[in-house]
Amino acid sequence: MTFSVLLQALISGILIGGVYALIGIGLTIIFGVMRVINFAHGDLMMVGMYLTYFLFTLAGIDPFVSIAITIPLMFLFGGILQKVFINRILGTLPQNQILLTIGLGLIMSNAMMLAFTSDYKILTTSYSSSSINLGGISISQPLTVSFVITAVITVFLYWFLMKTDTGQAIRATAQDREAAQLMGINVKWMSILAFGIGSSLAGTAGALISPTYYIFPQVGSAFTLKAFVITVLGGMGSIVGATLGGIIIGIVESVGAVTISSDWKDVLVFTIFLLVLLIKPSGLMGKSRM
Amino acid sequence: MRNPITQLTGQQGLTPVTTIIALLALASLYAIPCFVESPYALHIMILLFLSTIMGEGWNIIGGYAGQYSVGHAAYFGAGAYGTLILLNMKGIPPWYGVWAGIGAAVILSLIIGNICFRLRGPYFVLASIAVAEIVRLTVLNIPSITNGAEGILLSDLPPFKIGERVITDFISKVPFYYIGLTLAVFTILVTWLIQNSKLGYYFQAIREDQDAAHSLGINLNFYKNVALAISASLTSLAGAFYAIYVKFIDPTTVLPLDLSVQIVLIAIIGGIGTIFGPVIGALVLVPLSEALRSNVIAQSLINSGLVKEDSGMGVFLKEHLAHAHVLIYGILVVVVILFMPDGVLGFIKKLAARRKRGDA
Numbered sequence: 001m002t003f004s005v006l007l008q009a010l011i012s013g014i015l016i017g018g019v020y021a022l023i024g025i026g027l028t029i030i031f032g033v034m035r036v037i038n039f040a041h042g043d044l045m046m047v048g049m050y051l052t053y054f055l056f057t058l059a060g061i062d063p064f065v066s067i068a069i070t071i072p073l074m075f076l077f078g079g080i081l082q083k084v085f086i087n088r089i090l091g092t093l094p095q096n097q098i099l100l101t102i103g104l105g106l107i108m109s110n111a112m113m114l115a116f117t118s119d120y121k122i123l124t125t126s127y128s129s130s131s132i133n134l135g136g137i138s139i140s141q142p143l144t145v146s147f148v149i150t151a152v153i154t155v156f157l158y159w160f161l162m163k164t165d166t167g168q169a170i171r172a173t174a175q176d177r178e179a180a181q182l183m184g185i186n187v188k189w190m191s192i193l194a195f196g197i198g199s200s201l202a203g204t205a206g207a208l209i210s211p212t213y214y215i216f217p218q219v220g221s222a223f224t225l226k227a228f229v230i231t232v233l234g235g236m237g238s239i240v241g242a243t244l245g246g247i248i249i250g251i252v253e254s255v256g257a258v259t260i261s262s263d264w265k266d267v268l269v270f271t272i273f274l275l276v277l278l279i280k281p282s283g284l285m286g287k288s289r290m
Numbered sequence: 291m292r293n294p295i296t297q298l299t300g301q302q303g304l305t306p307v308t309t310i311i312a313l314l315a316l317a318s319l320y321a322i323p324c325f326v327e328s329p330y331a332l333h334i335m336i337l338l339f340l341s342t343i344m345g346e347g348w349n350i351i352g353g354y355a356g357q358y359s360v361g362h363a364a365y366f367g368a369g370a371y372g373t374l375i376l377l378n379m380k381g382i383p384p385w386y387g388v389w390a391g392i393g394a395a396v397i398l399s400l401i402i403g404n405i406c407f408r409l410r411g412p413y414f415v416l417a418s419i420a421v422a423e424i425v426r427l428t429v430l431n432i433p434s435i436t437n438g439a440e441g442i443l444l445s446d447l448p449p450f451k452i453g454e455r456v457i458t459d460f461i462s463k464v465p466f467y468y469i470g471l472t473l474a475v476f477t478i479l480v481t482w483l484i485q486n487s488k489l490g491y492y493f494q495a496i497r498e499d500q501d502a503a504h505s506l507g508i509n510l511n512f513y514k515n516v517a518l519a520i521s522a523s524l525t526s527l528a529g530a531f532y533a534i535y536v537k538f539i540d541p542t543t544v545l546p547l548d549l550s551v552q553i554v555l556i557a558i559i560g561g562i563g564t565i566f567g568p569v570i571g572a573l574v575l576v577p578l579s580e581a582l583r584s585n586v587i588a589q590s591l592i593n594s595g596l597v598k599e600d601s602g603m604g605v606f607l608k609e610h611l612a613h614a615h616v617l618i619y620g621i622l623v624v625v626v627i628l629f630m631p632d633g634v635l636g637f638i639k640k641l642a643a644r645r646k647r648g649d650a
Contacts, residue, residue, distance in 0.1 A: 104624060
């Protein structure tokens, strides 16, 4: 194996890791504010993929442009899900919360299958398989663009959470729900916001990978699992952690695929997950919350 | 004297009347194949038994000991693969091979238990999923033993003989009906025995409050592992039965996350931590998902004149509804969690209690 192969794997790992980070950040915000582990997260991403697919095939809108439509739609969808379903089970047994979100995920994926069959759909843009060549290392063009968009969104999200009043209110709710309520923060509204943001991030991630990935109703569960690995690795509730976790998992997958074998790369990811759970369950950034 | 836990959970011991009713029901279940010849009806009954075994199996660790494993597909797969690999490669009949499957599941459960039981709540759930996924991917990636993604097709099942006499050659569905029914009765019996033994109280104590149970001298790790091992062996029994009944297994049918979720849902929808909860869950889920799968619902909508067969809607329903039988699992679990947190059985009990109070 040459050094350039390794370097190439490293770079594409970082690029795909950016998208993973977006999925992980969504999950971690939802967990931080509501203490609910969203098992429907990958399915929200799947909904985003289908939205992007139909915006592209029916209206001819480029996937990277269509996120301007996907983000508000997914925000609305997530907010409604929170208001109608998730809100009713806050504070009940964690098992029931998990099962409810599993159920919602099943409904989403199967409703999608009912509507559009389980056929694989492929979104082919003019640049889907084009790449940039940098000194013998080829870098996928759509992945590069999606990485840049991811970075912009992440920075914007940081600014929003750190500097704006609403962002601070969300963080306060995550730190201590009751205290936040006593300070006059509308925690119910914050929960809706958090779930909306989480699902629009998942939807955006779906939109960003749709030019390079198969689109089918069951695509979600693999990404739900990946989202857990990322957030646990980074520390549940930590946005910095989720960003780091996403990029680490991206690198592990892509470097693991070339050094070990692509068949075993997921086993590697899950093994790391278990090790983190056993050795440092609080994750890399467990202490600092959001 | 009534013990405090049965008082707490409202479970009554056996009275002569309930014993007689149970025995009559059992006898009529054993007599059904003498009157019913439709292979499809028997098939549905066999699926009911299979779901009951899976649900009762999960109920031991999830319902009684309160550890929500969402990785039970691993044990199901261990039973299925253990039995079929021995049968296909070594010609060992399944009634011996199943023990290897159970053994594999128990060993696996002890490994998983020792890794995962250090974690609590949602972290335990996530860990159990991760381990089951590792098992699935491993089976997928060692084709020399498991035949990988192609799966294993059972070419011929040896007839079951006692001495020289052939008891059954497994041609019809009837022998599978009896095996399924007997296994289901066996798992219910095991659950009943556990619930009425010290072991059951330990499990429930762990479920209600781990720290309190620990301070009373209950060895948490040991009893959780015992619960998981029992649960795993029952689940692997279901896997072995599935394998010889369906005669084909591959990682996407006997090891996926979806299966783990379905196993949990059988128990949850019926009512966890009760003997008959998983039975009720199976009774609710199997007919509904079969009706969707076999297009009974689409056809009856068309027959009733609600939807015209040649209209767009009719064609759509006939083509797609069969593929979406899992949708019903999703809708049911959402309804159950939101409106009947104690499952269908708990809901019925509550209704009955309310009516009783109303009468008094």
